[in-house]
């Protein structure tokens with residue numbers, strides 16, 4: 001993981017989250033157990049989309065999902081199949097490949113494969129709105145209110161420079177939830193103590209057909225209508 005690619009919304013958190021890893025880069029990260037399971041945590045095949053291609057409309061149109069899932073996401077798995085031995089594809093989890101990869105094509109394609117698997121589960125048709133109680137309490141403890149989280153997350157995602165991702169993570173050192181931006185294929189999986197709970201893709205391919213260059217409109221609509229709070233709740237509980 002290239003630390004230059006990390007943008008934390010809080011300087012204090014940045015220091016906390018990275019200090020252990022910076023002091024000892026070989027120190028194991030403490031993100032176990034693995035976040036995604038089963039077909040969503042394998043490198044050998046792209047998992048099915050968890051809903052119909054048109055199910056996110058009108059927030060994210062069917063054409064966008066078709067291209068995003070059927071072209072961009074699929075391509076990362078096709079590239080991984082060329083880069084990794086068949087035995088590795090069969091036996092190693094996608095998350096373990098992401099964690100172990102050094103900067104380069106394997107890290108990029110495995111990172112993007114996993115990030116998209118996580119993205120499709122982080123949003124869902126007819127979602128958003130009020131989070132379940134456990135999530136609401138955790139957000140209030142870390143951000144002051146759900147609205148304050150929504151505002152910080154939307155700002156991080158909207159203002160992120162270039163291609164990347166906006167995450168809600170749990171800092172497993174202090175239990176606090178934090179908003180994190182990563183560039184390109186980077187993932188909190190490789191950052192000390194951060195467990196991802198939710199992600200929104202802010203690469204242009206995620207929104208350009210529906211919103212042209214107005215990324216904030218895409219992010220606002222996703223936050224209001226598609227965030228899968230049940231997925232966040234499940235990730236918080238493990």
Ligand SMILES: [Fe+2]
Pocket residue numbers: 068072116201203205206
């Ligand atoms: Fe994407």
